[in-house]
Amino acid sequence: MYLKSVELLHDQVSQRNQHPFDIPTVASLERLEFKRNITFFVGENGSGKSTLLEGIAYQCGFNTAGGGRNNYYDTHASESSLGHYLRLAWLPKISNGFFMRSESFYQFASHVEEVGSLKHYGGQSLHKQSHGESFLSLFMNRFNSKGIYLLDEPEAALSPARQLSLLRILHDLSDTSQFIIATHSPIILGYPGASILSFDHGSIQEVEYEDTEHVQITRSFLENRDRMLKELLRD
Structure with a gap:
């Protein structure tokens, strides 16, 4: 591992009642340690997982709209208010890596074409591939050397079969x-x-895999589809 921990600098936060510091998981964050090479953030929308991931990307020097350290382009999503208040601990420090965010992937794909970097992404326009194919092109061609890779909801464009390819x-x-x-x-x-x-x-x-709400709800639906739909859709 390279990134050992992330710490919120509470003493530098002056407006705790404003976003993102009003998110419970952010407000309670002290020091979060990473114990394995692969870590998943899981939780409902608005729970803070993407906010923290973006803050880590900011401290890594990555474009918070999506990309690496050398991808310069602007979108409405490129400002990380949390990142200024985080401290990262490394062993060793590494600068190579990438931040992939699904919601601004279109803008990133346009940026790649504008700067003539298609050779680093398989040689074919990401816009001329299906959404899922373009995601996999990024994973297979850009994630090819040691580094730290931050992915925000990569399943957004991936079929179940392509999610297995990501594994x-x-x-x-x-x-x-x-x-x-x-x-x-x-x-x-x-x-x-x-x-x-x-x-x-x-x-x-x-948490353990079996204890995540995502797994429990999915399993319950697959095993009891008719009953769950009848309950959900009743008048």
């Missing part, structure tokens, strides 16, 4: 790289031996 990519790189991934996908969460950190109950807690 293979994680496996191939896990000995030399570190991944921190915010996800809702029970498939991606199933990667063996990873740390799963839940943001759902006001503080960040490590």
Whole structure:
């Protein structure tokens, strides 16, 4: 591992009642340690997992709209208010890596074409591939050396089969790289031996795969589809 921990500098926060410091998991954050090369952030929308991931990306020097240290372009999502108040501990410090955020991937793909960097992403325009294919092109071509890779909901464009392909990519790189991934996908969460950190109950807690709400709801639906739909859709 490279990134050992992230710490919120509470003494520098002056407006605690404003976003993102009013998010319970952010407000309660002290020092979060990373114990494995692959860590998942899991939780409901608004629980703070993407906010923290973006703050880490800011401290890594990555473009918080998505990209690495050398990707310069602007979007409405490129400002990290939390990142200024985080301290990262490294051993060793590493600068190579990438921040992938699904919501601004279109803008990143346009940036790659504008600067003539397609050769680093498989040689084909990311816009001329399906959404899922372009995600996999990024994973297979850009994630090819030791580094720290931050992924925000990579399953957004991936079919279940392509999510399995992502698991293979994680496996191939896990000995030399570190991944921190915010996800809702029970498939991606199933990667063996990873740390799963839940943001759902006001503080960040490590949980087992079987105890995540995502897994429990998905399993319950698959095993009791008719009963659940009847209850959900009744007048």
